[in-house]
Amino acid sequence: MSQHPPPQFDVLIVGAGVAGCALAHALSTELRSTPLRIGLLERSLEEPDRIVGELMQPGGVLALRKLGLEGVLEGIDAAPVEGYCVYDAARGKVVKIPYPGGHRGRAFHHGRLIMNLRAAAQKAKGVEVIEATVTDLIEDASSRVVGVRASVKGEEDKRTFSARLVVIADGCYSNFRSVVLGPAGKPVTKSHFIGVVLEDAALPIANHGTVCLVKGSGPVLLYRISQNDTRILIDVKTPIPADLKTHILANIAPQLPQCTQPSVIRAIEKDRLRRMPNSWLPSTPQTSASSKPGVLLIGDSWNMRHPLTGGGMTVALNDVASLKPLLGAVENLDDWREVKGALDAWFVARKPLASTVNILSVALYDLFGADAPELEVLRTGCFKYFELGGECVNGPVSILSALAPSPALLTYHFFRVAFYAIWVMFTHPRAIPGEKTRLAPPRLDEYPFLFLRSLQVFYTACVVFGPLLWEEMVVHAMPSRMQILVSLATLGVGYALFL
Incomplete structure (x- = not known):
């Protein structure tokens, strides 16, 4: 009787973003009788360029510290964030909301953080980072996911990667969410953020993110992401105006704090406006009868909230921190019943933080928008x-x-x-x-x-x-x-x- 060859990896992670890199590093440091072999697949290892995922709440900074990854915030010109201020355009008033206990968040160019996270994952013991585009999940006769098929950069033919456990961490535009979750994996998009970078902008309160409540539009966010750069995100509901620049310059810019208006007008007039959907996807159990064995989702591929509160990376990193010991304690990843027990415990353990951030994000958006x-x-x-x-x-x-x-x-x-x-x-x-x-x-x-x-x-x-x-x-x-x-x-x- 012939035997199947052993899998190439114990854990195969699809997506080298915040969640994927953090999980690869975390599992590599978990003490086990046999160290894990971890594959981390990413379609492009070049520095990504996104307009969200740039502000990390203090809870996310603490999670990085817990994972031994606090160093990824250094050397990227990250700006300190000491709290928020809310600007009411109708009244011309500002209220200061500092973080308690001297805690700080950090804001940065998203791509710089990702490159540091990928470097940390590459240095981790037992982790192999591969530049490849995953096209299919591979299932065995019992419908258990046992690997993926991917196009590796520089190779003509697709390659098969086998693993005892496959983790999907390919973000908000996940190609495999519906395959794993079925109908439950359909996000709802309530609006879009329109983003641009301001140069040398002045904010109402230094080192504080600014939430502007404007008439006739959703909230506007401003926060410094480096020494000279400030991100502005303008919430625009669907249907999106055909001439966005004119709409923003005529209806939104005049309502922003006086000190920010010159830099906002300059940036809107000269730069390309970029768009990002604001989606809501509640987390669902991944061990139900309708879920596929052998695979799990993490990060925005599984659970999304409105980015108004900047909680996405914080939830993802805390998810990794709570999953690490539970998954690390599973000695036999081939035993799906044992893996299911760990995932059920993880689902309960993550709920207080994840649900708090998720509910707040949507409720606050409904209130402000x-x-x-x-x-x-x-x-x-x-x-x-x-x-x-x-x-x-x-x-x-x-x-x-x-x-x-x-x-x-x-x-x-x-x-x-x-x-x-x-x-x-x-x-x-x-x-x-x-x-x-x-x-x-x-x-x-x-x-x-x-x-x-x-x-x-x-x-x-x-x-x-x-x-x-x-x-x-x-x-x-x-x-x-x-x-x-x-x-x-x-x-x-x-x-x-x-x-």
Whole structure:
């Protein structure tokens, strides 16, 4: 009876981006009785050029440190990020939101970070980096994935690479997501970021990312990515205007902070505008009956959130950090039942951080990017909530920076913002129609209307937040249902504290 030759690799990783490189390096350092043979395939090893994946939250920096990869942030002219500021164009006001405890994020040119990560992977013991374009997944008679077929650079014929476990880490445009996950692997694109680099731009607060809330458009982000370069990302909803430059110059640039406008106008007029879809793809279990054995997805190929909060790399790196010991403890990667146990444990372990970042990204985008009157009330309440300072800033920014991975804490602050927005609507002075310079609180005869509006506002908050919480914590997280009860319980606590 003939025997199959042993696989070339124990683990074969498709895609040498943030997740793929970090996982290759991480698995190579895991202590095992037999070191792993790891193949890392990437279609092009030249420096990539992207307009996202340029800001890493403090939670991502800590994950790099945990993985022994903190050195990849050095030598790439990375800019420190000490927090955010939110600029409200309608009021011309800025609120500062610093990271707590002296934590810092980093921002950089994406390609420079990737080249450092690839260099770290190449130096790792047992890792072989191959420039090849993967075209097919190879399955055995039982439909288990046992390798890939790829076109290797410089070779005419395709080559087959076999492995005990195949990891797909080929990013947001994954060619294999639907093959592995089926219908569950279809992302939803809500808008696009239009990006360009500004030269020598001035920001409202140094070393702070800037979120601009502008009328008639989604939010605009600005953050320094090197000593002289600043990235601007402009959220544009579909359908995208035919003449983007004219649209931005006429409708968006005049609403940005005065100090940034000259550099924005120069860059928009002379440079090519680049586009990136903002997609939402909740994570789904990869050990269900419909999933393929022998293969798993990681990074944006499996789970995406809106890039407004800059959480993509942070989630990917923390995913690698939590997967490393679980997968490293599997002695026999040929035993899919043992691998499944590790993946099930990983799915539960990653949920607090990943779900917190994912829910926040979409909820915040819906809050900042929509034009509905009820959402405008919530947006105003959110801005004024930040103005309160103290825990009203520390709590939300701890969540944003992935330093406090807690869906319950996120639920608590989201609904405190909703209740505070209603309080602001009833009590704070607002402009008198026809009298732009005079402000006055609502009259008593307006209270019945405001009461009805407050019900609409609270309902809108539930409609925005509830489905996201349900999707992340219940529908695709059966082992974590208890967390939904904790999250919902915080609503009552938040209401009590509000009163």
